[in-house]
Amino acid sequence: MIALHGFAASNYYNLVKHVLLYKELPFQEKLVYGGSEALLAISPAGKVPVITTLEGLHISESSVICDYLEDTYTSKPLYPEQPAQRAHVRQIMKIAELYFELPSRRLLPYAFSGTPVPESVAVEVRQVLNRGITALSRLCQFSPWVAGKQFSMADIYLYHVNTIVSSMGVSQLNWDVLAEVAGMKQWNESMSQSAIAQSVEADRRANMPEFIRQLKAKS
Ligand SMILES: N[C@@H](CCC(=O)N[C@@H](CS)C(=O)NCC(=O)O)C(=O)O
Numbered sequence: 001m002i003a004l005h006g007f008a009a010s011n012y013y014n015l016v017k018h019v020l021l022y023k024e025l026p027f028q029e030k031l032v033y034g035g036s037e038a039l040l041a042i043s044p045a046g047k048v049p050v051i052t053t054l055e056g057l058h059i060s061e062s063s064v065i066c067d068y069l070e071d072t073y074t075s076k077p078l079y080p081e082q083p084a085q086r087a088h089v090r091q092i093m094k095i096a097e098l099y100f101e102l103p104s105r106r107l108l109p110y111a112f113s114g115t116p117v118p119e120s121v122a123v124e125v126r127q128v129l130n131r132g133i134t135a136l137s138r139l140c141q142f143s144p145w146v147a148g149k150q151f152s153m154a155d156i157y158l159y160h161v162n163t164i165v166s167s168m169g170v171s172q173l174n175w176d177v178l179a180e181v182a183g184m185k186q187w188n189e190s191m192s193q194s195a196i197a198q199s200v201e202a203d204r205r206a207n208m209p210e211f212i213r214q215l216k217a218k219s
Pocket residue numbers: 009010011012013033034035046047048049060061062063
């Protein structure tokens with residue numbers, strides 16, 4: 001059986017879990033937090049998620065895992081057949097990662113420590129998020145799915161990226177970032193209603209207290 005290593009408070013972990021659940025692939029969750037030797041043994045950068053494949057190969061980096069799962073398990077496809085459309089889906093995922101996820105992550109230490117975000121950091125983060133807003137406004141269709149008529153990897157990827165963008169935007173910048181992209185909030189809301197999203201969210205909430213405890217123990 002495929003093993004999924006990491007912890008449910010991580011949105012990167014959750015997007016891979018969402019793909020596994022969507023494709024109805026049997027998998028086992030193996031709890032591991034950042035900074036452990038156990039994780040470094042299977043993840044070169046010490047990051048979660050990691051999967052261990054049926055052949056015993058360890059793969060990290062969420063978008064690489066998404067591609068591996070799609071290439072290996074072709075039923076319930078999450079990328080379109082045509083290369084141009086596939087590129088469109090991947091472009092949305094890449095832009096979501098670079099200009100939505102990563103700037104929002106810079107706010108996490110302030111959220112965890114309860115210290116105010118320095119203005120210089122807030123300015124930089126807003127700038128990058130604005131780039132993401134412009135790009136995603138141009139690329140996303142929400143008709144009804146992010147890349148058009150077909151539900152795709154971009155829906156799963158962007159939805160889990162948005163959990164952090166939305167919470168950090170509102171709590172640290174007093175900014176409803178998702179509202180800046182026409183159609184995104186409604187689409188996000190409908191994604192959150194799916195049975196898979198709800199079960200992933202329940203696991204996320206359940207893991208949060210332990211995740212915070214181990215984070216405090218490290219600092
Ligand atoms: N680029 C990586 C990022 C993964 C990532 O940042 N994971 C966080 C959890 S959300 C992590 O492992 N943090 C532990 C650490 O940095 O020590 C991916 O796409 O999988």
